Amino acid sequence: MKVTIISLSLSLLMATGSLFAEGNMLSSSEILQKNGWNFWGDKSDMAAGVKTAFTEGKFIIEIPAATKPSPPNLQLMKDITLKEGNSYELTFTATAAQKAIVRVSYVHAQPPWECYFISKVELAPGTAEYKCVITPQKANGKYDKPFSMRFFLGNNPDNKITLEKVTIVEVK
Numbered sequence: 637m638k639v640t641i642i643s644l645s646l647s648l649l650m651a652t653g654s655l656f657a658e659g660n661m662l663s664s665s666e667i668l669q670k671n672g673w674n675f676w677g678d679k680s681d682m683a684a685g686v687k688t689a690f691t692e693g694k695f696i697i698e699i700p701a702a703t704k705p706s707p708p709n710l711q712l713m714k715d716i717t718l719k720e721g722n723s724y725e726l727t728f729t730a731t732a733a734q735k736a737i738v739r740v741s742y743v744h745a746q747p748p749w750e751c752y753f754i755s756k757v758e759l760a761p762g763t764a765e766y767k768c769v770i771t772p773q774k775a776n777g778k779y780d781k782p783f784s785m786r787f788f789l790g791n792n793p794d795n796k797i798t799l800e801k802v803t804i805v806e807v808k
Contacts, residue, residue, distance in 0.1 A: 671714070678709035681790065686710060694800040701794035707739045709790030712799065715745055720752070720779040723771045723807040731763040731798040737791050738799075742772050745784035750775040752783070759797070769807060
């Protein structure tokens with residue numbers, strides 16, 4: 637199956653012939669069904685009172701102080717196929733109640749969860765736009781489907797983080 641990624645002024649992202657999004661990939665309150673975003677939380681963190689919401693094109697997570705700080709414990713994710721070795725600019729807007737760390741990764745979306753790219757993005761308190769360049773590479777000699785882009789949020793106890801306006805375009 638051939639994957640085509642096109643970068644236009646409207647930031648169109650196309651894959652396998654279907655349109656993922658125009659501009660904001662988080663464009664509706666029905667984000668799970670319409671745009672393929674999903675959330676996974678560790679059982680102990682969720683029991684400690686983590687709250688999440690997909691609303692008005694935004695993902696909101698409230699992380700109580702009682703959670704154990706571990707990045708992969710709380711994950712916002714979307715299946716997406718990027719070509720190995722190509723570079724893509726990921727842009728998103730984040731609001732944080734206090735300083736936070738988000739790890740953006742691109743992984744094999746099933747065990748053994750090989751990581752093809754990871755970047756640490758430090759959020760300042762307040763609202764700002766953040767960018768990073770994703771260049772997926774083989775891990776342990778492999779680059780296997782299915783793929784998933786993930787925001788690891790679990791290292792931010794006692795914080796409220798909102799993510800929105802996520803776009804990804806190929807860097808030429």
